[in-house]
Amino acid sequence: MRAIVIDDSEAIRRILRNMMTAIGFEVIEAKNGRDALDRLATIGCVDVALVDWNMPDLNGYEFVVAVRADPTLNGMRLMMVTSETELQSVAAALNAGADEYVMKPFTKDVILEKLALLGIGQS
Amino acid sequence: MMLPNADFEYVRKLVRDRSAIVLDDGKTYLVESRLGPILQREGFASLTELVAALRSAPYHDLHRRVVEALTTNETSFFRDMPTFDALNLHVFPDLIQRRSVDRQINLWCAASSSGQEPYSIAMILRENFPILSTWVVRHIASDLNMDVLSKAKDGVFSQLEVNRGLPAPLLVKYFKKRGVDWQISDDIRRMIHFSHVNLAADWPQFPPMDVVFMRNVLIYFDVATKRSILGKIRRILRPGGYLVLGSAETTLNIDDKFERVAFPRVPFYRVKKT
Numbered sequence: 499m500r501a502i503v504i505d506d507s508e509a510i511r512r513i514l515r516n517m518m519t520a521i522g523f524e525v526i527e528a529k530n531g532r533d534a535l536d537r538l539a540t541i542g543c544v545d546v547a548l549v550d551w552n553m554p555d556l557n558g559y560e561f562v563v564a565v566r567a568d569p570t571l572n573g574m575r576l577m578m579v580t581s582e583t584e585l586q587s588v589a590a591a592l593n594a595g596a597d598e599y600v601m602k603p604f605t606k607d608v609i610l611e612k613l614a615l616l617g618i619g620q621s
Numbered sequence: 622m623m624l625p626n627a628d629f630e631y632v633r634k635l636v637r638d639r640s641a642i643v644l645d646d647g648k649t650y651l652v653e654s655r656l657g658p659i660l661q662r663e664g665f666a667s668l669t670e671l672v673a674a675l676r677s678a679p680y681h682d683l684h685r686r687v688v689e690a691l692t693t694n695e696t697s698f699f700r701d702m703p704t705f706d707a708l709n710l711h712v713f714p715d716l717i718q719r720r721s722v723d724r725q726i727n728l729w730c731a732a733s734s735s736g737q738e739p740y741s742i743a744m745i746l747r748e749n750f751p752i753l754s755t756w757v758v759r760h761i762a763s764d765l766n767m768d769v770l771s772k773a774k775d776g777v778f779s780q781l782e783v784n785r786g787l788p789a790p791l792l793v794k795y796f797k798k799r800g801v802d803w804q805i806s807d808d809i810r811r812m813i814h815f816s817h818v819n820l821a822a823d824w825p826q827f828p829p830m831d832v833v834f835m836r837n838v839l840i841y842f843d844v845a846t847k848r849s850i851l852g853k854i855r856r857i858l859r860p861g862g863y864l865v866l867g868s869a870e871t872t873l874n875i876d877d878k879f880e881r882v883a884f885p886r887v888p889f890y891r892v893k894k895t
């Protein structure tokens with residue numbers, strides 16, 4: 499299984515990479531939505547993207563919209579991992595096509611349980 | 622903070638007598654850490670001083686709080702997803718068929734902690750079984766610990782709690798933000814009747830139950846207590862009713878009048894037909 503971790507914070511990317519690697523994912527990192535789309539254009543679809551919201555260039559919301567508009571990335575699961583914690587933000591992300599939503603701060607259990615809800619990873 | 626053995630024995634007996642929870646020999650550390658906050662709040666200088674106060678008075682609120690502090694209330698929304706899948710795919714469809722004449726279903730979450738379990742069930746019913754809105758569904762949720770029970774009644778959860786196991790679409794649909802916390806909707810809250818029940822004492826009069834959820838609580842009791850509780854459950858289950866245990870729990874070698882239901886991967890039991 500492959501995952502892309504998209505966050506402008508290197509520290510958060512490292513935490514998520516470690517968690518996802520421990521679960522058994524091959525992890526690709528990207529530092530914003532634009533960077534992520536570029537990488538996906540090269541490597542193709544991955545199983546799941548963990549997506550920060552606030553990032554320069556293309557933010558997480560815009561990334562979700564872009565992925566959902568791109569037939570070549572069809573079926574990729576999108577999980578927001580963000581410090582945006584208002585109800586409207588969660589609703590907006592889901593409407594745009596995100597599958598799950600994790601509010602920072604999170605633990606490994608949170609990530610595992612959310613992946614299980616998407617039917618990926620081990621549960 | 623060191624706990625003299627005599628004090629540990631006193632607390633162990635108190636907890637055992639009042640909740641049936643068994644504290645093993647090695648649990649001195651647990652007693653020390655759980656009772657720390659009570660010391661602080663009540664202004665006792667040491668655990669020995671607290672235990673002396675307990676010893677010198679008949680059972681009252683302080684004793685109750687000590688007992689409750691030794692309960693473990695760990696829970697989360699949709700804990701053990703296969704259990705909820707089985708409710709969705711098998712149990713509720715089966716009950717809707719079998720109860721279609723009097724159109725009543727009775728559910729009991731017997732150790733509901735802070736409410737994530739009964740609320741998960743209520744959201745499933747609301748989402749997937751709209752037909753039940755015209756039925757009488759009595760959903761009782763109970764716990765020994767008054768603090769978690771009152772939290773459950775309020776239906777207010779922290780960000781970390783809603784992060785755990787709750788599908789985001791259900792968060793959006795059934796919760797409102799309240800400060801930094803999340804409040805479950807009144808519509809869902811009103812589906813559940815919360816009450817205080819000590820599983821180790823006499824139970825109130827319950828209606829015949831279609832499903833009893835007894836998840837992750839029997840593990841704290843000794844075999845005799847487990848056996849007595851399972852016996853009482855048999856007597857309140859409606860014929861064909863389900864007992865739902867935690868994922869690592871079983872009736873096996875405790876009460877052989879139960880048999881496991883043949884759903885894959887879930888600890889669901891029924892009383893054997895004789």
Ligand SMILES: C[S@@+](CC[C@H](N)C(=O)[O-])C[C@H]1O[C@@H](n2cnc3c(N)ncnc32)[C@H](O)[C@@H]1O
Binds near residue numbers: 640693734
């Ligand atoms: C680990 S939690 C389980 C919560 C939930 N059923 C679940 O599986 O997620 C155990 C709960 O059992 C309650 N409990 C312990 N002893 C009890 C007793 N004698 N009567 C009623 N509840 C009890 C505790 O207060 C605690 O909330």
Ligand SMILES: [Mg+2]
Binds near residue numbers: 505506551553
């Ligand atoms: Mg950011």
